[in-house]
Amino acid sequence: MTEFQEKSTVTARESLAGDVFRLTVQAPRIAAAAQPGQFVMVRVGDTLDPLLRRPLSIHQVLPDGGLRLLFKVVGKGTGLLAELGPGRKIDLIGPLGRGFSLAPAGSACLIGGGMGMAPLYFLAQRLLRGKPGPGHDQVLLGARNRAELSLPAAEFSGLGYPLHLATDDGSLGHHGFVPELLDDVLPSVRQVYVCGPYPMMRMVALKCRTAGVACQVSLETHMACGLGVCLGCAVTVAAGGYKHVCKDGPVFAADEVLWKM
Numbered sequence: 001m002t003e004f005q006e007k008s009t010v011t012a013r014e015s016l017a018g019d020v021f022r023l024t025v026q027a028p029r030i031a032a033a034a035q036p037g038q039f040v041m042v043r044v045g046d047t048l049d050p051l052l053r054r055p056l057s058i059h060q061v062l063p064d065g066g067l068r069l070l071f072k073v074v075g076k077g078t079g080l081l082a083e084l085g086p087g088r089k090i091d092l093i094g095p096l097g098r099g100f101s102l103a104p105a106g107s108a109c110l111i112g113g114g115m116g117m118a119p120l121y122f123l124a125q126r127l128l129r130g131k132p133g134p135g136h137d138q139v140l141l142g143a144r145n146r147a148e149l150s151l152p153a154a155e156f157s158g159l160g161y162p163l164h165l166a167t168d169d170g171s172l173g174h175h176g177f178v179p180e181l182l183d184d185v186l187p188s189v190r191q192v193y194v195c196g197p198y199p200m201m202r203m204v205a206l207k208c209r210t211a212g213v214a215c216q217v218s219l220e221t222h223m224a225c226g227l228g229v230c231l232g233c234a235v236t237v238a239a240g241g242y243k244h245v246c247k248d249g250p251v252f253a254a255d256e257v258l259w260k261m
């Protein structure tokens, strides 16, 4: 797999909902090589603090060599990123990791919770390649509230996908968690792709295993290097031993993961 280091220019910064931002950058080499589910390691500033790059999923690839990142401000690194306006430079390494395997025939269900929606939009776009529309594929999205969910929902809907929505506060769609929506759709699905908080992915993985449906999960861990060097992103796997989320993942077959209770 080829990765690049690009000094990119920010072309747009959008505030989507309070602490959620979308950054558009010009990174043509990374954009051309990127596959859904892969990520970039972002240097968030020019100073030594924070020293480490931050991993962010590739949210969208644009035809003009642009890349979009969708992120929530949770600490210093993402806080600095949220301050970068158009014209500012940003150093990226990517595309990194193993992304989603595009399943053969059969309908797919894409499930995103919170910022787990980020890699799924790129996947949703790619699944449409060479097809007139999404067919029986569908998208399940969950977030804290309407503000956080409205724009992503509109964008998936713009691609033609039927949507099932859930919010923690009930302000949009089902009042509750997104895996609760899965029972109704699972009987007609052949492949599930999920990204979101760990308990949510664990619940989806379990439901898929019970129903005999293939499931791919995109795991999140702390990452110091993102390049397979520091070994800080190791997770235990069901077959025994460890895998590294940055190199072997972040996408894994759900049954490969040793889910912790």
Ligand SMILES: Cc1cc2nc3c(=O)[nH]c(=O)nc-3n(C[C@H](O)[C@H](O)[C@H](O)COP(=O)(O)OP(=O)(O)OC[C@H]3O[C@@H](n4cnc5c(N)ncnc54)[C@H](O)[C@@H]3O)c2cc1C
Residues within 6 Å of the ligand: 039, 050, 054, 055, 056, 057, 058, 070, 071, 072, 073, 074, 075, 076, 077, 078, 079, 115, 118, 119, 219, 220, 221, 222, 223, 250
């Ligand atoms: C492959 C991958 C893709 C990701 N894609 C996205 C994305 O598209 N959008 C997005 O908003 N976030 C994404 N993340 C998470 C993102 O990397 C972290 O939120 C970010 O690094 C936090 O940096 P910070 O300096 O703002 O916060 P810090 O100050 O480093 O941390 C703030 C808080 O968040 C927790 N935290 C930080 N990183 C992680 C993590 N990886 N897993 C669990 N808890 C963490 C810390 O323990 C701490 O409590 C991704 C993570 C990985 C591994």
Ligand code: FES
Residues within 6 Å of the ligand: 222, 223, 224, 225, 226, 227, 228, 229, 230, 231, 232, 233, 234, 244, 245, 246, 247
């Ligand atoms: S983050 Fe360093 S090995 Fe994975």
